[in-house]
Amino acid sequence: MTACGVRQFAVNDRMVIKFTISEADQRQFADVSGDLNPLHLNYEFAERMGFGGLVVYGGLLIAKLSQIIGLHMPGPIGLWSNLRIDFLRPLLVGEMAQLIATVVQVSEASNSIVIGFTITSGAGVIAKGRALTTIIDQKLT
Amino acid sequence: MPIINKSELILELTNIFREVFDSDDIVLSDEIVAADVEGWDSLGHIRLVVAVEGHFSIRFTSFEINGWENVGAFVTCIQAKLS
Numbered sequence: 001m002t003a004c005g006v007r008q009f010a011v012n013d014r015m016v017i018k019f020t021i022s023e024a025d026q027r028q029f030a031d032v033s034g035d036l037n038p039l040h041l042n043y044e045f046a047e048r049m050g051f052g053g054l055v056v057y058g059g060l061l062i063a064k065l066s067q068i069i070g071l072h073m074p075g076p077i078g079l080w081s082n083l084r085i086d087f088l089r090p091l092l093v094g095e096m097a098q099l100i101a102t103v104v105q106v107s108e109a110s111n112s113i114v115i116g117f118t119i120t121s122g123a124g125v126i127a128k129g130r131a132l133t134t135i136i137d138q139k140l141t
Numbered sequence: 142m143p144i145i146n147k148s149e150l151i152l153e154l155t156n157i158f159r160e161v162f163d164s165d166d167i168v169l170s171d172e173i174v175a176a177d178v179e180g181w182d183s184l185g186h187i188r189l190v191v192a193v194e195g196h197f198s199i200r201f202t203s204f205e206i207n208g209w210e211n212v213g214a215f216v217t218c219i220q221a222k223l224s
Binding site: 079081082105107108109110111112114132134 | 184186187188190191194195200201202203205206
């Protein structure tokens, strides 16, 4: 899909990406965000807290959604203006995950689409939510 | 969506406004305009339109969403689509 207008989208249009977050990804996110919570960076600490490994930053999960919004739904001329997300269980570093994004509402009047998304791993649903993106074809005031 | 009267509609619309603009203090009346609601700018208007379309399962036109001069006109438009 390329971005050329909201009419190219229809309810139930879907995109799927699979991904795995590495320790290097975690360190880069820690550098950018300043979030040095050891739950995400220190394996022994994470184990003591009852997790089987490093817990992936929620921000990195949102970053994967950003990939879909920024490149495909709706793409480079889209403006992401709203996000709701529930984190339901942790994703661990090295675990394979899948992000499914589905168009759940198309608003031609406002040139916008609402995307529902679910992130899953072998353990079940990691996160789910909704995002609103608008195709910008004029300067906003 | 069953037909609802104006007071019920304003009640539901108030809840949508409060959620979209993150303020429990919003009280709607026909005379309210965008300048009266913090955050009701062009992007806020888009969020509002999408929320209302989704809630009531209706669709506006771009002409309509650019033509409401106040909440009263907005409500009249919604009522026409629900009737």
